[in-house]
Amino acid sequence: MFVDWFVPVYLLVSVLVLAGFGACLYFLEPGLQDAHKWSNKSIKHQPLMPTLRTHRDDDSNMSEIVPPEVKPKPAVPAKPSHVALPTSTPPAPPQLSGTGGQGSGGGSTLLGYVGIDTIIEQMRRKTMKTGFDFNIMIVGQSGLGKSTMVNTLFKSQVSRRSSGWSRDEKIPKTVEIKSVSHVIEEGGVKMKLTVIDTPGFGDQINNENCWEPISKYINEQYEKFLKEEVNIARKKRIPDTRVHCCLYFISPTGHSLRQLDIEFMKHLSRTVNIIPVIAKADTLTPEEKTEFKQRVRKELEVCGIEFYPQKEFDEDQEDKAENDKIRETMPFAVVGSDKEYQVNGKRILGRKTAWGIVEVENPNHCEFSQLRDFLIRSHLQDLKEVTHNIHYETYRAKRLNDNGGLHPISTSNGSQESNL
Ligand SMILES: Nc1nc2c(ncn2[C@@H]2O[C@H](COP(=O)(O)OP(=O)(O)O)[C@@H](O)[C@H]2O)c(=O)[nH]1
Numbered sequence: 001m002f003v004d005w006f007v008p009v010y011l012l013v014s015v016l017v018l019a020g021f022g023a024c025l026y027f028l029e030p031g032l033q034d035a036h037k038w039s040n041k042s043i044k045h046q047p048l049m050p051t052l053r054t055h056r057d058d059d060s061n062m063s064e065i066v067p068p069e070v071k072p073k074p075a076v077p078a079k080p081s082h083v084a085l086p087t088s089t090p091p092a093p094p095q096l097s098g099t100g101g102q103g104s105g106g107g108s109t110l111l112g113y114v115g116i117d118t119i120i121e122q123m124r125r126k127t128m129k130t131g132f133d134f135n136i137m138i139v140g141q142s143g144l145g146k147s148t149m150v151n152t153l154f155k156s157q158v159s160r161r162s163s164g165w166s167r168d169e170k171i172p173k174t175v176e177i178k179s180v181s182h183v184i185e186e187g188g189v190k191m192k193l194t195v196i197d198t199p200g201f202g203d204q205i206n207n208e209n210c211w212e213p214i215s216k217y218i219n220e221q222y223e224k225f226l227k228e229e230v231n232i233a234r235k236k237r238i239p240d241t242r243v244h245c246c247l248y249f250i251s252p253t254g255h256s257l258r259q260l261d262i263e264f265m266k267h268l269s270r271t272v273n274i275i276p277v278i279a280k281a282d283t284l285t286p287e288e289k290t291e292f293k294q295r296v297r298k299e300l301e302v303c304g305i306e307f308y309p310q311k312e313f314d315e316d317q318e319d320k321a322e323n324d325k326i327r328e329t330m331p332f333a334v335v336g337s338d339k340e341y342q343v344n345g346k347r348i349l350g351r352k353t354a355w356g357i358v359e360v361e362n363p364n365h366c367e368f369s370q371l372r373d374f375l376i377r378s379h380l381q382d383l384k385e386v387t388h389n390i391h392y393e394t395y396r397a398k399r400l401n402d403n404g405g406l407h408p409i410s411t412s413n414g415s416q417e418s419n420l
């Protein structure tokens with residue numbers, strides 16, 4: 001009797017308990033619901049592009065991430081349009097940790113656009129932040145217009161700033177090496193331009209070794225740089241006072257180079273980039289100028305004087321062709337002035353003569369603007385590189401050899417200094 005009703009009741013209760021336990025498990029574990037849904041759909045009913053839900057930090061939602069469709073790789077890697085825009089950052093590929101998507105495997109990313117060409121943009125941004133130094137030295141005999149040229153460079157379109165002397169003040173005779181610096185900013189890029197004016201030479205009866213003070217100054221700047229470089233705790237960015245180019249002023253005699261010019265350039269060309277320049281070009285007729293230029297080039301060649309851009313440092317045929325053209329027009333014949341005049345409603349730098357105004361920045365009047373473009377627009381970086389890689393490197397190697405290796409030593413105040 002008891003057995004008659006106990007067995008069915010016991011079985012019913014067991015079934016109810018098991019059903020309740022199963023229902024709880026189904027509702028509390030969402031993965032089982034998804035498995036249920038997927039198993040109920042036939043393949044052809046699944047959407048072509050499964051919804052990509054972003055991964056949230058909450059672990060319980062990991063199961064919501066549906067694997068994306070793997071697209072075939074393009075035959076030719078496509079360059080995304082965003083690279084043209086300097087400020088935009090490339091969109092990151094979808095990061096699907098643990099789902100086997102594109103992100104971690106990286107196969108398609110490597111075959112696609114990598115972005116190597118953005119290095120130019122990266123370098124530009126770095127240079128904009130740090131700025132750079134560019135140092136020009138002017139040497140030559142007295143009275144050739146070197147000090148005037150310092151003013152011309154700063155007052156011309158290079159900077160439109162005063163170099164220190166007021167407009168009506170007469171430029172005093174230069175008695176010592178003196179540098180003038182200005183930070184010039186263009187398009188967000190800062191350049192600290194320093195022009196080093198030097199006393200003229202050739203006035204003395206004995207001009208022997210008159211290049212020595214100039215040579216000494218150039219080497220001192222290399223030494224300063226080397227000392228900074230060998231310091232244990234060296235600066236992240238070493239201030240660069242090295243002379244990147246030396247404008248050598250040639251007297252506009254129309255004849256030939258003086259022996260002193262030859263000696264001077266011979267000595268300097270071993271340590272610095274020499275750029276010969278014909279001074280006071282307004283004193284020569286166009287024919288005289290062309291003839292004089294040819295003669296100077298020939299004489300420099302005969303004497304074995306390598307001026308900048310040196311043939312041996314042309315990097316390739318393209319470089320050679322470009323530099324050959326420049327070498328054929330050198331030395332640039334320039335006119336300097338720090339006086340401004342009104343010409344056709346515009347203020348211009350010029351020299352007023354009885355027969356008209358010689359315009360410094362007019363390419364039909366003189367070659368100042370060609371020289372400026374050559375120094376800044378086309379060859380500035382190369383001038384800096386040749387200075388660093390050739391002239392400074394030669395100096396450095398010699399100093400390290402002479403010294404048997406540089407050992408940084410501690411000074412009494414605790415700072416590190418080399419034993420140069
Ligand atoms: N004709 C002419 N005279 C110039 C030129 N540049 C400077 N001068 C003049 O030459 C003289 C000497 O100039 P300065 O700059 O002191 O020469 P430095 O001794 O080489 O520094 C001054 O009277 C200048 O006005 C130029 O391009 N043409």
Ligand SMILES: [Mg+2]
Pocket residue numbers: 146147148172173174197198199200
């Ligand atoms: Mg002077």
